[in-house]
Amino acid sequence: MPLRHSGKPKANPESDSGQARMTNDAKITSYKNTEVVIKTNTSAAGFLFLSDTYYPGWRSYVDPSAGRRSSDEGSGQVETKIYRANYAFRAVSVPQGKHTVIFRYKPASLYYGVLISLGTFTIISLGIAVFLFVDSRKHKK
Incomplete structure (x- = not known):
């Protein structure tokens, strides 16, 4: 599951120019029919791409430290927009740092x-x- 960064890619990502390397980790910790939980750790803001089918009934939530506004009642998670990626898949914006992203199916x-x-x-x-x-x-x- 790749975690994509926004912005311009470097010309040669393998070169060691003294700049800090970007780290992007995403791990699915739970995968059920109506819920997917993913832990992320990124050195810069980007997009989490999930290669499951995009469908309007899915909702996504990022932990409160992500700085979003409208929260899901009682869950401690903050709802965030799901983007249609490559027409058929899902992607969400993930801020820099460690976060928990939850996809819930609520049609x-x-x-x-x-x-x-x-x-x-x-x-x-x-x-x-x-x-x-x-x-x-x-x-x-």
């Missing part, structure tokens, strides 16, 4: 489906209850 369609199913179940249950109540009153007369 709105799932929540809408659950709400529609619960509403339908409630309406059918009420319909059956009303039918049974009316039917039992007819048999009492």
